[in-house]
């Protein structure tokens with residue numbers, strides 16, 4: 001190894017980091033072209049310094065940042081979905097208490113209550129199977145249920161507890177009511193009784 005080789009090898013780390021002067025670069029390039037040993041040395045050194053390839057380094061850093069951003073966004077989205085879920089549940093519970101979950105999925109019931117409050121309907125159906133309606137506690141429930149059933153030709157017989165009994169063609173059925181919250185009650189009609197005969 002001659003003196004030139006030594007100088008070049010001393011300069012190579014700086015050269016790789018692009019910190020050498022234009023004159024030094026020319027000197028190093030010229031030497032590398034004529035000296036296979038130093039070219040080998042240079043190639044090895046280049047591989048040992050991962051920062052060397054600036055074009056590769058930048059995207060990999062970006063990829064990492066993008067990934068972190070994506071993960072953060074996913075965590076935030078997940079958190080806000082949970083927040084919305086708990087807020088909604090909290091609001092529903094706050095307004096209606098645990099009673100709302102006694103009738104199964106509370107959403108149809110909440111929708112029915114909104115409809116009940118925003119229209120002058122006496123009742124709103126919130127379940128198809130079994131057939132269930134919701135009404136305000138302020139209504140005369142006996143009167144309303146009688147009218148409802150008589151439209152379907154059921155004749156009122158008697159009331160026992162929370163149930164109203166009706167007869168038609170020797171058949172007897174009952175419509176049962178249940179206090180839902182202080183403001184509302186639900187009532188269930190036997191499915192086939194709602195069919196016109």
Ligand SMILES: [Zn+2]
Nearest residue numbers: 004005035038
């Ligand atoms: Zn050399």
